[in-house]
Amino acid sequence: MVVGEIAQEKEVVVIGGGPGGYTAAIRAAQLGKDVLLIEQNHLGGVCLNEGCIPSKTFVHAAKQANRWGHLQEIGYQFEVNHFQFETYQSYKEKIVGQLRSGVEALCKANKIEVMYGHASFISENKLGIENGHHFEVVNFEQAIIATGAKPVYTLESETYQLNSRQLFNLQQLPKELILIGSNYIVLEAAFAYKALGTKVTLIMEEHKGFSFDQEIEKELRRQMKKRNITFYSGVKNVELAENENGVECSFVSEKNERTLISAELFYKEEEYVGNIEELGFERLGVSVDQQQFIICDDQGRTNIPNLFAVGDITGGPFFATKAIKQGKVTAEILCGKPSELDFTWMPEVIHTQPPIATVGMTEEAARSAGYSVITGTYPLLGNGYAMFSGNRDGLVKVIIEKESQRLLGMHMIGEGAIELISTAVISGEMVARDEDLIFPTYAHPSLNEGILEAMEDTLGIAIHKAPKKGKKVLNR
Structure with a gap:
């Protein structure tokens, strides 16, 4: 490890280059701050590279499968109706790459210095950034922490269980897929994979439920039935076990009957915790809750006066919409602008x-x-x-x-x-x-x-x- 003799001086440091982080960096730069943005992997964060964009690209591709019948109805004729997964993968990578390049270009245009590596706090005004054998020290006036959250789940199977970041980034379509949960990830996967020909079973446990208005939920259930998505709600005693072809899932249905289904792969809705590992919070005493989310006020302030937090690291709901707005508002606050957050009408x-x-x-x-x-x-x-x-x-x-x-x-x-x-x-x-x-x-x-x-x-x-x-x- 090589330690730089002279520390950089920055007005604002942003840790994490996801939607909340790069938005905060750009807004602070627009307001005249000298900004350093630190990212451990790729700009755009999990949202652009593994989550929001790949999943919605997959959903968009699957949606087109439902258009064949209508296109033929209005006069179009097709000899081949076959989804080539390899072509789709290339398309997805192209979209992700273009968007990532766009974020990089925006940072450059706003004169934001981007540094790749792992950041940890040395003190309330000093960061260490490690990248391989290189270690650099940065002194700063204010910092915005935007390191996001990560899924945690009980591992039922090393071979057949998917996490949320794998679910929309498979290399081939599964023949059968079991989805356990009720959140947006489960629902989007159910409709997308079914449209592309996968046999989908959605299981919702008795203590879970949709958060929609009753009329919307009624229509949602009708659409699942229309598309032949097998749906079990209110189930209990869910058990999973591997077999030679994949996984078996057994549970007690609402009718109090033991039901057994099998599939090639399965996904179970996860819980999330904040990404604070190795940030050096123990040196500063930054307040976090039991799920390792940073505790801050409605303007992003932590209990350390010059440290702010935005995005998933502040807890749910885990929406990029929320992170982007937090990033803008927090940057304005630390630049002395009057600004506020109110998520009453967040869609x-x-x-x-x-x-x-x-x-x-x-x-x-x-x-x-x-x-x-x-x-x-x-x-x-x-x-x-x-x-x-x-x-x-x-x-x-x-x-x-x-x-x-x-x-x-x-x-x-x-x-x-x-x-x-x-x-x-x-x-x-x-x-x-x-x-x-x-x-x-x-x-x-x-x-x-x-x-x-x-x-x-x-x-x-x-x-x-x-x-x-x-x-x-x-x-x-």
């Missing part, structure tokens, strides 16, 4: 087929919180654009507070939901009332009209939805 999106997007309160949560609510729903089956584009599955649901008529939540399942949910996010942030969403004109034909129809349904005046018997039109 959750799941790239199932069709996708799910949700923000704000569910109907159940709103009623439990004491609100008197009015709801409106609109099935996309009645939408002209959804009809001719072959995307008729899904619905839009809105929750309105009865007294003030303000929007409390919007929930969607259907093509375009992930893009459309921004309408609800902006509306919620602006404390929009029903009239604010009903008064504007909406492009026709478009999926956007589903939002208008759902809002109008709260008043009983939706045009393209048959009225329910006994439902009165509200004249407000």
Whole structure:
């Protein structure tokens, strides 16, 4: 190990080059700070290189398999309908490489020094960075810790068990796949692998459940049934064992029957802990919780005045959306700018087929919180654009507070939901009332009209939805 005689001097050091880290580095540089960004592996972090981008690229590829029937229906003819996994792998690597190069170029354009290696704190203002036999010391004024989180799980099988980073990065398609859990990773994998021909079984244990509004969950279950995804919910006593062809999974079903299924591979939803190993926190006394997540306030401040934290290292929910916003706000705070975080209207999106997007309160949560609510729903089956584009599955649901008529939540399942949910996010942030969403004109034909129809349904005046018997039109 070679130790540099002269330490570098930096105003801001960011440890971790994932979405939260590189966003914080760029924002601090925009505000005039001399920034050093330290990354142990590749810029973009787990999200770009192993998680978000590879998984969504795989989901995108799988989604196209569901389009063959519609394309033939409107006139296209194909002689071959075969998914070449090797071609897909090359495509995925190309996309990841291009995005990583983009992050590198942005850092360079913002005059951010990037250093690769493992960082550890020597003191509250000094870091050591080790890369092979090279060791460098950096003095800094402020630091942002963005080292992320890692999955931890009980190892049931060394051969047939996948972790979340392996699940969407296989070298070939499995014939059968068992998925145990209820989070977005499980759901995205279920729909994607099934679309490409894998036999998928989804198992949800009795203490687990979906967090969606009841109407969305009902439609989700219908879509799983439609696509022949075998689904068991409320099961208990799950046991896994290897056999010569893969793994066997046995459990007690809701009907109190012992069920046995087999598969080539399986994935079980994991827990996560913060990546703080070897950061030298014991030298500083940085406060962490039992899961090794850094304890900080809503502006990213830790208990050490000049140290901040952003992203997954601060605990869940583990969304890049959250990390990016934290990175921007924290950089602004340490640069002396007034800035704040509020995740009340942070959307959750799941790239199932069709996708799910949700923000704000569910109907159940709103009623439990004491609100008197009015709801409106609109099935996309009645939408002209959804009809001719072959995307008729899904619905839009809105929750309105009865007294003030303000929007409390919007929930969607259907093509375009992930893009459309921004309408609800902006509306919620602006404390929009029903009239604010009903008064504007909406492009026709478009999926956007589903939002208008759902809002109008709260008043009983939706045009393209048959009225329910006994439902009165509200004249407000």
